[in-house]
Amino acid sequence: xxxxxxxxxxxxxxxxxxxxxxxxxxxxxxxxxxxxxxxxxxxxxxxxxxxxxxxxxxxxxxxxxxxxxxxxxxxxxxxxxxxxxxxxxxxxxxxxxxxxxxxxxxxxxxxxxxxxxxxxxxxxxxxxxxxxxxxxxxxxxxxxxxxxxxxxxxxxxxxxxxxxxxxxxxxxxxxxxxxxxxxxxxxxxxxxxxxxxxxxxxxxxxxxxxxxxxxxxxxxxxxxxxxxxxxxxxxxxxxx
Amino acid sequence: xxxxxxxxxxxxxxxxxxxxxxxxxxxxxxxxxxxxxxxxxxxxxxxxxxxxxxxxxxxxxxxxxxxxxxxxxxxxxxxxxxxxxxxxxxx
Numbered sequence: 001x002x003x004x005x006x007x008x009x010x011x012x013x014x015x016x017x018x019x020x021x022x023x024x025x026x027x028x029x030x031x032x033x034x035x036x037x038x039x040x041x042x043x044x045x046x047x048x049x050x051x052x053x054x055x056x057x058x059x060x061x062x063x064x065x066x067x068x069x070x071x072x073x074x075x076x077x078x079x080x081x082x083x084x085x086x087x088x089x090x091x092x093x094x095x096x097x098x099x100x101x102x103x104x105x106x107x108x109x110x111x112x113x114x115x116x117x118x119x120x121x122x123x124x125x126x127x128x129x130x131x132x133x134x135x136x137x138x139x140x141x142x143x144x145x146x147x148x149x150x151x152x153x154x155x156x157x158x159x160x161x162x163x164x165x166x167x168x169x170x171x172x173x174x175x176x177x178x179x180x181x182x183x184x185x186x187x188x189x190x191x192x193x194x195x196x197x198x199x200x201x202x203x204x205x206x207x208x209x210x211x212x213x214x215x216x217x218x219x220x221x222x223x224x225x226x227x228x229x230x231x232x233x234x235x236x237x238x239x240x
Numbered sequence: 241x242x243x244x245x246x247x248x249x250x251x252x253x254x255x256x257x258x259x260x261x262x263x264x265x266x267x268x269x270x271x272x273x274x275x276x277x278x279x280x281x282x283x284x285x286x287x288x289x290x291x292x293x294x295x296x297x298x299x300x301x302x303x304x305x306x307x308x309x310x311x312x313x314x315x316x317x318x319x320x321x322x323x324x325x326x327x328x329x330x331x
Contacts, residue, residue, distance in 0.1 A: 005316060060291060155302050162305030165312075203298035210295060 006172045008165070014094035021082045021094075025075075061209045062216075069212050072111065076104065077205035080160070084197030087168050088190050093197075096165040098157060105153035108208045112152070116215035152211055156204060163200045167193045242327055246319050253314040260307030267300040 009017075032047040040048055051074065058073050059066060080095060087093035094100045117125045131141030171189040178185040275293035279286045319327070 005312075057291065060288065061295075158309060159298065159302045159305050162308045163301075166305075166308055199294070200298075203294060206291065206295050207298060 006165075006169050008097050009092040009094060011097065011099060013092060014097050014100050017083065017086060017091060017094045018079075018100070021079060021086075024082065025078055058205065058209045061206060062213045066209070066213055066216060069115070069209065069216070073205050073209045073212070076108070076208060077201055080104070080204050081198060081201035084164055084201055085194070087164060087171075087197065088193050093164050093168065095160050095200075096168050098161045101157035101160045102153070104204075105156035108156065108211065109149075109153040112211045112215045113149075115212060119216045156207060160200055160204055163196055167196055246324075246327070249314060249317060253311055253318070256307045256311050256314070257304075260304045264300055264304035267303075268297055271296045271300060 028043070029047070032043045037044060054074050054077060055070050058070055062069050062073070083095045083100075084093055087096065116128070120128060129142055129145045130138045131145070167189070171186045171193065174186045174189055271293060275289050278289045282289075
């Protein structure tokens with residue numbers, strides 16, 4: 001067993017890698033759309049396929065009028081995906097630092113609140129915290145809703161951090177337990193890292209889109225709302 | 241006293257993840273069970289069920305991940321080798 005705990009990547013490393021990922025994404029994105037063809041080339045084809053697939057995935061949770069939020073969620077997904085996959089390379093994944101994840105999830109939090117106010121109006125936004133309108137349940141709902149809203153960014157960030165840092169830790173321990181000159185034992189861990197990296201990027205983006213879809217849902221019908229898990233379960237069925 | 245403190249610390253660090261894993265494992269198993277059943281009965285709804293299942297698994301998994309993060313917090317408080325030898329020689 002290694003005696004020293006695994007260090008988190010420093011903030012400077014995270015910022016440099018983050019800028020690098022942004023540059024790569026921006027570069028490929030601009031290259032793909034700068035000269036659009038009727039019969040798409042290889043790069044344009046790849047991007048169109050990826051983006052339309054992701055769009056279909058997120059639109060199911062964002063609801064019928066959620067097309068405006070697709071770019072935000074897709075950008076989050078692609079950024080986190082590339083950041084997670086950096087842990088397979090000699091570099092370090094920026095998402096194994098909690099501050100990076102908190103930055104992204106706090107952005108999602110304010111984005112959700114902003115669009116919640118914009119769709120429901122400020123009065124409707126405040127009313128949403130008081131529950132279904134039974135007066136003696138209002139204090140209970142007030143506490144539950146506010147704690148629930150504040151727990152969203154924390155759980156988003158903690159989930160991503162725990163998964164990515166945990167995997168880095170497993171590969172760190174494996175490299176110390178097995179003599180690395182005999183067999184590259186961490187190759188087996190790398191498959192797990194690839195799988196979880198993609199899955200966690202997807203879960204972060206899907207949960208963000210579920211939160212946004214909840215906040216911007218049309219409340220003219222009397223549906224169940226306010227409870228994240230309930231609404232996520234009904235989110236896919238409510239989309240049609 | 242220090243011996244009891246470090247003993248309880250080791251016990252807590254050893255138990256936090258298994259206990260969380262038992263609960264999360266049962267929860268994820270039930271979610272996957274229902275999703276598989278749903279897909280088997282209605283294969284055309286597989287896409288929607290899969291997306292929802294992954295989100296549910298993510299929410300359940302978060303509980304185990306919290307325990308994992310707590311494990312790391314406890315792990316940094318473990319005594320070093322010098323502290324352990326000091327404790328042993330003191331008795």
